[in-house]
Amino acid sequence: MKRWTSWLRISAAVIALVSVSVPTQAAENSINLQDPGNDIHDKASLRNGAKLYMNHCASCHAGKYMRFERVARDLEFSEQEINSLMRYGVTKVTESIKSAMTQEAGEMAFGVAPPDLSLEANYRGKKWLYTYLMTFTRDKSSTTGYNNGVMPNVAMPWVLAGYQASLEGQTNSWNQKKMLATKAGTLDSLEPEPQSFAMEMRDLTNFMVYMAEPIRPFRERFGKYVLFFLLVLLLPVWMLKKEYWKDIH
Numbered sequence: 302m303k304r305w306t307s308w309l310r311i312s313a314a315v316i317a318l319v320s321v322s323v324p325t326q327a328a329e330n331s332i333n334l335q336d337p338g339n340d341i342h343d344k345a346s347l348r349n350g351a352k353l354y355m356n357h358c359a360s361c362h363a364g365k366y367m368r369f370e371r372v373a374r375d376l377e378f379s380e381q382e383i384n385s386l387m388r389y390g391v392t393k394v395t396e397s398i399k400s401a402m403t404q405e406a407g408e409m410a411f412g413v414a415p416p417d418l419s420l421e422a423n424y425r426g427k428k429w430l431y432t433y434l435m436t437f438t439r440d441k442s443s444t445t446g447y448n449n450g451v452m453p454n455v456a457m458p459w460v461l462a463g464y465q466a467s468l469e470g471q472t473n474s475w476n477q478k479k480m481l482a483t484k485a486g487t488l489d490s491l492e493p494e495p496q497s498f499a500m501e502m503r504d505l506t507n508f509m510v511y512m513a514e515p516i517r518p519f520r521e522r523f524g525k526y527v528l529f530f531l532l533v534l535l536l537p538v539w540m541l542k543k544e545y546w547k548d549i550h
Contacts (some may be wrong), residue, residue, distance in 0.1 A: 332436065332450045333432075337427055337503040342521070347375075349501070349504040350505045350508025351372055358460075358505075359388070359389065359399070362416065363399055363417045363419075364417065364418055365399075365417050366397065368397050368398075369387055369391065400415065418512070419513065422509045423513040423514065433449060434502040434505065437462070
C-alpha cells in the first residue's frame with residue numbers, strides 16, 4: 302500500500318510540473334512558429350545551407366559533432382568545394398566545424414559564449430530555428446541594434462541584417478501585427494541564382510536539421526525497405542505459427 306501511495310505522489314508531482322511548464326513555454330514563445338517547409342533529402346538546399354552556415358554562422362558558432370568529411374560525402378562536395386568551406390584553423394577534412402571565437406572572447410563580447418549548434422535543431426526544433434532567423438527586428442534600445450521575436454533581448458548580433466528586408470518594430474516588445482516589413486530581400490550566396498531571404502533561411506535551417514542527425518536522410522530512405530521486408534516476412538511467420546499451434550488447437 303505504501304508503495305502505491307509513493308507512486309501516486311510521484312505521478313502527481315510529474316503532472317504538476319508538466320502543467321506548469323507548458324504554459325510557461327507558451328508564454329515565452331507567444332509568436333506562432335513558422336514551418337520552413339524544408340526537405341532533408343534536397344541536396345541542393347543542404348549544400349546552400351552548408352555554405353550559408355560556414356560563411357555567416359561559423360565565425361561564432363562551432364559544430365563540433367559535424368566533420369567536413371561527412372558533409373563532403375553526404376552532400377557531394379568536391380575536394381575543392383569542401384576545402385573552400387574549411388576555415389578557422391581547420392586543415393583536414395577529418396576535423397569538425399570550428400569557430401573563430403573562443404568562449405572567453407564570446408563572453409567578453411556578448412556576455413555569454415555563443416553555443417555550439419551541432420544539436421540545436423534537435424533541441425529547439427526546425428520551426429523554432431526558422432522563426433528565430435526570420436523575426437529579427439530593428440531595436441535602437443538594444444545593445445546590438447536588433448531584437449528577436451522568438452528570443453527577446455537576445456545577445457546575438459544579427460549578422461544577416463544587410464541582406465534582410467528592413468523590419469522595424471514599433472514597440473520594444475515583439476508584436477507581429479505592429480511590425481512593418483518591406484519586400485523580401487535577397488542574400489547573395491554561392492548559388493548561381495540568388496534566392497529570396499526566406500528561402501535562404503529555409504536552406505540554413507535545413508542544413509542545421511541535417512547537422513543534428515546526418516544519418517536521417519539515409520534512415521528515412523531505408524525505412525520503407527525495412528517496412529516492406531517486414532510485410533513480406535509476415536506471411537511465412539504467420540504460416541509457421543499455424544504449423545506450431547495446429548496440434549494444440
